[in-house]
Amino acid sequence: MSPPIRAVIFDLDGVLADSEPTWDEIDAQLLGEYGVKYRGEHHREVLGVNYQLAIEFYKKTFNISAPTEEMMKRRGEIATDFFAHKIGLFPHVKEVLEELRHMKMRLAVATSSVSASARPFLDRHLLTKYFEVIITGDEIERGKPHPDIYLRAAEKLGLAPNECLVIEDSLSGVAAGKAAGMRVAAIPDRRFVDPRDYETAAHNVLVDLTEIAPLIGE
Numbered sequence: 001m002s003p004p005i006r007a008v009i010f011d012l013d014g015v016l017a018d019s020e021p022t023w024d025e026i027d028a029q030l031l032g033e034y035g036v037k038y039r040g041e042h043h044r045e046v047l048g049v050n051y052q053l054a055i056e057f058y059k060k061t062f063n064i065s066a067p068t069e070e071m072m073k074r075r076g077e078i079a080t081d082f083f084a085h086k087i088g089l090f091p092h093v094k095e096v097l098e099e100l101r102h103m104k105m106r107l108a109v110a111t112s113s114v115s116a117s118a119r120p121f122l123d124r125h126l127l128t129k130y131f132e133v134i135i136t137g138d139e140i141e142r143g144k145p146h147p148d149i150y151l152r153a154a155e156k157l158g159l160a161p162n163e164c165l166v167i168e169d170s171l172s173g174v175a176a177g178k179a180a181g182m183r184v185a186a187i188p189d190r191r192f193v194d195p196r197d198y199e200t201a202a203h204n205v206l207v208d209l210t211e212i213a214p215l216i217g218e
Helices: 022-031 051-062 068-085 093-102 115-126 148-157 171-179 209-217
Strands: 008-012 106-111 132-135 162-170 183-186
Touching: 008 093, 008 148, 022 051, 022 068, 022 115, 051 209, 068 115, 093 106, 093 209, 106 115, 106 148, 148 162, 148 171, 162 171, 162 209, 171 183, 183 209
Parallel strands: 008 106, 008 162, 106 132, 162 183
Antiparallel strands: none
């Protein structure tokens, strides 16, 4: 029998931050600087992956010869501006975090986004205080779908992986959570993906954040 859930580890993009539509704008601006007209047609391919994998995909797809490091740095700068000033929260974020705290859940964020964009976003929306642990993509060598970021979060929480519930919106993030040996609940963004694709991948498929507490209470 599995031990009870003691922590909830949230992805940021597409779970707390309503940022997925904005990534198309961020990448359109980035790729425009390298002479590419981009309209978000590869949204699914870069959903939830780290900066390096996303940039390598774009370089190959659009035949861009610029250095990966340079493009990663520039993507981070553009994303930082968007996260700091424009991107909003999904509905119910704060009330759900409050509810989980009342349930004595320990809370963490594990995001592929870099610290320079993730932390100002959490600060602007007054969310930082809810999370004991915040792990960002630039702290991890191997990004999702590798389990490293979730294992690091569990280690910092001082918990076993099977005591943690991961909340994800991307299949690569779901794979990362499962590879870490954690229970994974997916909240697919139905504007961009088919939730049926998640039914065999995640342990649970939720409609929105309000379903997390009842899931833990089962």
